[in-house]
Amino acid sequence: MYWEGRVLISNNLQMHGKTCLVHNSTACAPALFDVLTEDTQGQPRMKLQDTSVFDANSPQARAILHLFYFDLAISAVIFLTVASLVLYAVIRFRQRPGEGEPFQDPGNPKLETLWTVIPALILLALLVATAYTMRVVNPPVIRSDPNVAVIAHQWWWEYRYPHSGVLTANELHMPLGKKWLLRLESADVIHDFWVPGLGAKVDAIPGHPNYLWLTPSKTGVYLGTCAEFCGEEHALMGIRVIVQSSEEFEAWQQSQLRVPAKPTGVEAERGARLFEERTCMNCHTIADTKARGTVGPDLTHVGDRQTLGSGAIPNTLDQLTKWIMDPQKIKPGCNMPSLKLTESQAHDIAVYLEALK
Amino acid sequence: MSEESPANRAITSLADMKEYRGMLSWITSVDHKQIGILYIVSAFVFFLVGLGLALAMRIQLMVPVSHFMSPGAYNQIFTMHGTTMVFLMAMPLLFGFSVYFVPLMIGARDMAFPRLNALGYWLYLFGALMMYFSFVAGGAPDAGWFSYAPLTEKGYSSSPGIDYWALSLLVMGAGSVATGINLIVTVLTLRAPGMTLTRTPLFIWMIFFNAFLVILSLPALNAALVMILADRQLNAHFFSPAHGGSALLWQNYFWLFGHPEVYILVLPAFGVISEVIPVFSRKVIYGYGFLAASTIAIAFLSYGVWIHHMFATGMSYVILYVFAGSSMLIAIPTGIKIFNWIATMWGGSIRFTTAMLFATAFQIQFTVGGLSGVAFAAIPIDWQLTDSYFVVAHIHYVLLGGTLFAMFAGTYYWFPKVTGRLLSEKIGKLHFWLMVLGFNGTFFGMHWLGIAGMPRRAYTYLDRPPLGTLHLISSLFAFVLALAILVFLWNVARSLLKGEVAGDNPWGGWTLEWATTSPPPVENFDRVPSVRGRRPLWDLAHKTEGGQP
Numbered sequence: 001m002y003w004e005g006r007v008l009i010s011n012n013l014q015m016h017g018k019t020c021l022v023h024n025s026t027a028c029a030p031a032l033f034d035v036l037t038e039d040t041q042g043q044p045r046m047k048l049q050d051t052s053v054f055d056a057n058s059p060q061a062r063a064i065l066h067l068f069y070f071d072l073a074i075s076a077v078i079f080l081t082v083a084s085l086v087l088y089a090v091i092r093f094r095q096r097p098g099e100g101e102p103f104q105d106p107g108n109p110k111l112e113t114l115w116t117v118i119p120a121l122i123l124l125a126l127l128v129a130t131a132y133t134m135r136v137v138n139p140p141v142i143r144s145d146p147n148v149a150v151i152a153h154q155w156w157w158e159y160r161y162p163h164s165g166v167l168t169a170n171e172l173h174m175p176l177g178k179k180w181l182l183r184l185e186s187a188d189v190i191h192d193f194w195v196p197g198l199g200a201k202v203d204a205i206p207g208h209p210n211y212l213w214l215t216p217s218k219t220g221v222y223l224g225t226c227a228e229f230c231g232e233e234h235a236l237m238g239i240r241v242i243v244q245s246s247e248e249f250e251a252w253q254q255s256q257l258r259v260p261a262k263p264t265g266v267e268a269e270r271g272a273r274l275f276e277e278r279t280c281m282n283c284h285t286i287a288d289t290k291a292r293g294t295v296g297p298d299l300t301h302v303g304d305r306q307t308l309g310s311g312a313i314p315n316t317l318d319q320l321t322k323w324i325m326d327p328q329k330i331k332p333g334c335n336m337p338s339l340k341l342t343e344s345q346a347h348d349i350a351v352y353l354e355a356l357k
Numbered sequence: 358m359s360e361e362s363p364a365n366r367a368i369t370s371l372a373d374m375k376e377y378r379g380m381l382s383w384i385t386s387v388d389h390k391q392i393g394i395l396y397i398v399s400a401f402v403f404f405l406v407g408l409g410l411a412l413a414m415r416i417q418l419m420v421p422v423s424h425f426m427s428p429g430a431y432n433q434i435f436t437m438h439g440t441t442m443v444f445l446m447a448m449p450l451l452f453g454f455s456v457y458f459v460p461l462m463i464g465a466r467d468m469a470f471p472r473l474n475a476l477g478y479w480l481y482l483f484g485a486l487m488m489y490f491s492f493v494a495g496g497a498p499d500a501g502w503f504s505y506a507p508l509t510e511k512g513y514s515s516s517p518g519i520d521y522w523a524l525s526l527l528v529m530g531a532g533s534v535a536t537g538i539n540l541i542v543t544v545l546t547l548r549a550p551g552m553t554l555t556r557t558p559l560f561i562w563m564i565f566f567n568a569f570l571v572i573l574s575l576p577a578l579n580a581a582l583v584m585i586l587a588d589r590q591l592n593a594h595f596f597s598p599a600h601g602g603s604a605l606l607w608q609n610y611f612w613l614f615g616h617p618e619v620y621i622l623v624l625p626a627f628g629v630i631s632e633v634i635p636v637f638s639r640k641v642i643y644g645y646g647f648l649a650a651s652t653i654a655i656a657f658l659s660y661g662v663w664i665h666h667m668f669a670t671g672m673s674y675v676i677l678y679v680f681a682g683s684s685m686l687i688a689i690p691t692g693i694k695i696f697n698w699i700a701t702m703w704g705g706s707i708r709f710t711t712a713m714l715f716a717t718a719f720q721i722q723f724t725v726g727g728l729s730g731v732a733f734a735a736i737p738i739d740w741q742l743t744d745s746y747f748v749v750a751h752i753h754y755v756l757l758g759g760t761l762f763a764m765f766a767g768t769y770y771w772f773p774k775v776t777g778r779l780l781s782e783k784i785g786k787l788h789f790w791l792m793v794l795g796f797n798g799t800f801f802g803m804h805w806l807g808i809a810g811m812p813r814r815a816y817t818y819l820d821r822p823p824l825g826t827l828h829l830i831s832s833l834f835a836f837v838l839a840l841a842i843l844v845f846l847w848n849v850a851r852s853l854l855k856g857e858v859a860g861d862n863p864w865g866g867w868t869l870e871w872a873t874t875s876p877p878p879v880e881n882f883d884r885v886p887s888v889r890g891r892r893p894l895w896d897l898a899h900k901t902e903g904g905q906p
């Protein structure tokens with residue numbers, strides 16, 4: 001498939017795994033940006049869904065939740081049985097003064113067989129439920145024609161839609177109610193794609209593509225994260241899944257296929273020049289420009305996104321300026337170096353990028 | 358016995374043992390008791406270090422988006438915490454109890470190979486110090502205690518931390534295999550006359566099968582360590598998919614070792630519980646045969662469950678079904694044990710000493726850890742909760758609420774035998790209650806954190822309810838847990854300085870270690886009592902001729 005060549009290129013990149021022991025405490029805190037989805041200009045107001053296994057918003061997540069309830073019920077019964085037996089023994093069989101030696105009961109094979117067989121039967125029931133739920137949640141893939149390819153990088157996500165040719169980063173758009181097949185790959189180490197509100201997690205393993213079925217059943221923004229430890233910035237490798245109605249999704253897809261308008265205004269034009277003069281384009285791509293780098297996220301429509309740095313900060317002019325000046329302050333250890341730009345230079349580039357929609 | 362030999366009567370503490378005086382006597386010792394004490398003390402020192410690392414993590418996670426430490430520092434700290442607690446604390450602690458008590462409980466003078474025993478300890482200490490040397494040699498390992506490749510490949514981890522990690526584990530692994538062989542041979546060849554295998558105490562059964570787990574599982578780890586070292590130092594490509602290697606190979610090797618390892622850390626705890634509960638309930642263990650047989654079942658099955666650490670890696674359905682089944686199957690022999698221990702308490706005459714309190718809490722907490730473990734065997738639940746804080750809660754309920762509580766039960770039970778002095782029961786009870794509070798307060802909420810989407814091994818998290826509140830609660834209780842350990846240290850220090858003299862058999866124990874003085878003489882026994890049943894001292898007191906099991 002057409003995107004595979006790109007993965008191979010990224011595979012050969014050597015990452016610089018420097019360890020930074022001194023942390024700059026003036027770092028710009030990515031706090032409270034979740035409220036952002038409610039009021040970012042130009043974005044539809046979308047509800048931020050609870051990030052919880054209990055808030056299941058797809059048939060897959062609901063099937064897991066039902067199995068979990070079943071398991072919790074079994075666990076509660078077993079726990080209460082064990083705990084009350086222990087507590088009863090503790091109270092009832094406490095040594096009393098003057099008490100003689102208790103009866104030395106060496107065991108009762110019948111009784112012991114009973115408490116071997118009963119747990120075995122309970123577990124057999126759980127095993128049957130497990131096997132049934134597996135088929136609902138993530139049945140084996142026969143046709144490997146995914147709706148979207150998820151390519152994990154240290155420490156961001158790349159999304160490719162092979163049917164339309166859309167390419168984006170960190171924020172996955174999905175249409176409501178469609179059963180989609182996700183193909184998970186990795187450009188470097190092992191990562192894991194996990195959106196608790198939508199269902200199962202699956203590892204993204206280099207050289208070993210995996211598949212995941214998801215059918216989002218409610219519009220909204222779902223937060224997720226990389227769940228397999230993948231190096232320095234594992235914690236800030238957030239996932240955002242934006243579930244839209246089919247029409248909205250189609251409109252979004254069309255907007256992503258359009259080349260954004262040329263920059264207008266002094267600042268944006270200066271920013272566009274700086275983007276080409278400085279090293280930005282060694283790593284990033286912007287369609288219809290000289291920038292063709294493939295190390296970092298594609299920035300063709302970066303102005304459209306809700307967050308930056310894989311969910312680390314909200315996508316505002318101010319935050320983007322800070323990010324361009326020194327990404328290491330916001331996401332220490334990330335692969336984008338500090339470019340030693342002045343604040344006004346960073347501001348110009350940010351103005352240019354924010355206009356890319 | 359002490360009445361017969363006046364020379365022994367004066368010995369009521371370790372300080373009275375002239376054979377144990379001076380640094381040289383400890384360094385050159387091949388006495389299993391000294392080596393056992395060295396293991397236990399070293400393990401405890403590393404426990405304190407691992408606890409310190411844990412507290413540093415809990416401070417970092419107390420509030421969202423904290424800047425207490427950098428991601429690089431956090432990653433080194435959580436890696437060293439896990440590595441320390443598993444390899445530098447838990448394993449040597451269990452080896453310490455094993456090499457100290459196995460010869461005493463089977464009525465032997467020493468281990469079968471005393472020099473090999475010493476070698477095992479010194480290899481462990483050397484490996485452990487080498488592991489910590491990495492902090493000053495360019496950076497500690499930072500890829501987690503199971504260090505998944507290809508993150509550990511040179512291209513992604515250029516500091517020498519992983520090299521130190523692999524080399525140290527290799528050195529310690531060699532020592533562990535030596536000790537495992539030594540324990541097997543000791544149990545097979547040095548049992549007192551009359552002590553058939555079916556008359557050995559259950560602690561011996563557990564250690565015996567544990568030793569098989571050690572010698573059969575560590576080679577898988579050692580092989581993987583050699584491969585990662587070859588990748589890093591010799592440009593081999595075992596784990597590098599870009600060059601034809603496999604990114605999943607490491608996980609298969611590691612967990613083929615790693616899951617038996619979990620049972621290596623748990624079986625000795627089962628052994629301790631199986632000794633403590635009968636003695637303090639004044640009853641014979643209930644269902645000796647079932648307990649021993651279920652241990653064999655666990656040891657055997659533990660080699661067939663490793664894929665349950667890898668359910669999210671995209672395995673075929675056939676493999677998933679088999680390992681879901683085997684993972685549930687292994688819960689059965691574990692469940693049997695819990696019921697047998699309760700049945701031992703049932704109808705007994707229970708004395709709630711500190712040791713018994715720890716053994717009781719063990720049963721309940723270990724059940725919680727076992728039940729969350731079963732949740733992971735139900736594969737779709739695993740797909741949601743693996744690699745989240747739910748796993749962190751699970752492993753701590755098993756290894757801290759389970760193993761460590763059991764080892765504290767063993768410590769309060771056997772401390773008087775080892776040192777000749779009793780630990781204070783009053784301080785012991787304070788230690789116990791603080792520990793129950795601190796442990797459950799720290800870890801119970803982590804189940805909920807995992808359900809709320811908190812991934813493990815993240816140095817920070819965004820301010821999204823309920824994460825902040827749950828992390829804060831966990832962090833505060835972690836300090837209660839640390840306080841409990843300080844109380845324990847105080848108890849030990851106080852006891853060594855002015856503890857009550859214990860006498861040979863303060864608890865009315867029935868196994869052979871209680872037939873000698875406390876602390877035992879260098880040669881262990883003046884004369885080994887005859888063994889005609891599973892409880893030689895009971896038989897002696899009741900003049901039964903093997904009639905009572």
